Amino acid sequence: MKPIQLTASDGLELSVVIFESKSNEPEALVQILHGAQEHKGRYFELARFLQGHGYTVVLSDIRGHGESISAQVPKGCMGSLEQILEDQKLIADTLKKLYPGKPLYLFGHSMGSLFARCYLQAHDDDIEKLILSGTVDYRFYARAGVLIAKLISTLKGDRGHSQFLNALLGINGKDDSWVSANPANRIQRKNDPHFFTSYENAAILAIATANLQQRAFDKFLCKNPDLEILSITGEEDPITGGRRGLQGSMDALRKAGYTSVESKVYKRLRHEVIHEVENQQVFEDLLKFLTSQTDQDLSYATGAIR
Template structure:
């Protein structure tokens, strides 16, 4: 699968401290990161955002949630490699950082298994924790694909992948309240036709496959063990698997050989910390972290 990726470039007017490429999450698009990218640009960082394959304007609408009939997860990871190289070309001679959110962190964690030497730091926002049920999910998705086709839609697979998140918020007004405490952000997400659509059955197969791959310690070459890695998440983010899941995600990269892994939990926030009412606090912390690692 090869398609032209939709890309936006944010170029500072003055000297450039470093470059950042952004890997967004599932069922969303890169334009949702415009405010964040503009802020970083104003702080002297060159930024490249893009739509993942099967998302936003990368490919046809009918291909949303489909990443190929084979090697779907590899196609997603390859897109990050492509954008990393593009960012280096756009902003040569400065440090390169990856900022990834949600499913994007799964892609980024797979990316560094073979390409950690390409970047100078990694920020992981709202990183889903590994769950052992991913193997069963992958097997079930394979059966659904065989019976109904790779491009079919499956309520069962959708529920298996994300159904539990909506139950994380008591008295939720919408099925996606888990995204944010900020009701305005939730309303915008619901109203956005480029957000919230289900993956294809093969897309869910790839998602479960990706969870397994990102967790595979044997796959990490760890060519850059001192790579700075920062996990952060909202305290009420169901994706991270609570305190234990968050700690397990951090521990897995340390077991892989990375020695500079830190973390932050933001009280009063959920999954999309960049879109919470107090998002400027997060923006400022990201800029400070990047500046400190240039």
């Protein structure tokens, strides 16, 4: 594991680590965007697995998470969606310079799945494959949520914390059983010192904007319509919106212009499929997708939604 520091446009030092392939030449590069309230360290097991199979993996703490913090950008502060996407573009460009000529794949979990879909709109030609995990569905109240978040940010300040907005986002719910069927994973989350309990108003506005913008089809330049996309979710994950919500997410990507969109739904698993007891099967399925060719049928997945 090799740590690197990248400086964002506003001066924030982004905490980034690279797991370099065990082979002399990596098969490809994998860039991972984590979910809400968490940090890059929760993806080390997946990174080591992919590293052992010839991939070079880069993990970063999204601004306001983990170690990508400062006096000006404390935990729970993300700023705008544009800044978040700019940070990821910086990471992608750095990877391409460090490992020229290697294909880049993107992995986004939960909140990261929203950011990844927004990243596609202008930069889908940066990447050759996309994996969405805990794929967040479009919420019918997204536009109202953005307006409410803007109003509260105006009245209470971007840097303020609104209990109402955090509750609307689902932060700090007492029942975390939806996250994982694996009790050890839930205990680890509760005891993780990097987790936090509240986002600033502007951060929640960024997340709400991302949920709304994923359906802004006019923003998709679709320079890479052949981009291979795979969604992996648990059957008992409420964040996906169930079968209908997940179908809507897949259909939206096709409407945006992408022709290779597949979905795998794991029976009995919940939101964090890579942290469930059965995660080795999930890892193997991810490896199969990453090593597959575009003309292969990816409907190997039980419960596939095309």
